[in-house]
Amino acid sequence: MASRCVNNLGGQVLLKDVTPEQVNDYVRRHCKEYYEMPPGFVFRDIRMLLKSPMLVGLQNRKKRVLLPFTKPCPGYGTMLYEITAKEADLDLIRSNLAKLSE
Template sequence: MPSRCINNLGGKVLLKDTTPDEVNRYVTKNSKEQYELYPEFVFRDIRILLKAPMLLGMQIRRQKILLPFTKLCPGYGTVLYEINATEDDFAYLRAHLKKPADER
């Protein structure tokens, strides 16, 4: 059974207690490759909590993923994390997620 503890992925918080629109704008501006991340998607055995689909960004050169998550803890809300990534992570996400509708 996948965990729901995003802290298990490590990384750093880029945006905290923000809106999905702000996260999507940040991801679009700060990553070359974006994908639609949908609620309950499982990545590295973590179930990603979201209220609605949002953008996940890949920073290939930096080997980072910009990953949104909705924390249920007070004072957090919608959060954007920057986590370290491997080539296997990028390949997995490309295989299981879709490009945003406006890029197809």
């Protein structure tokens, strides 16, 4: 089985080479619904590389997920991706992560 990479999720990079705090602030500002994602959480068969728990945001009307990830490669660091979400993706996040939004 081929190794799955976060780049295979498609979507676009919203933030690149930022701090976890910058990612969390962005998610809080742009999503009404967000959850705490621990390092190592598996999303679409990809283990999320994070240095510490970070926020993952759901944009229900747009059917998008704002997904944090840390690439160990130089020049990348912590990033925030916006990817198109399937209903199953939203359900996975809602049922497995702690909701922090109102």
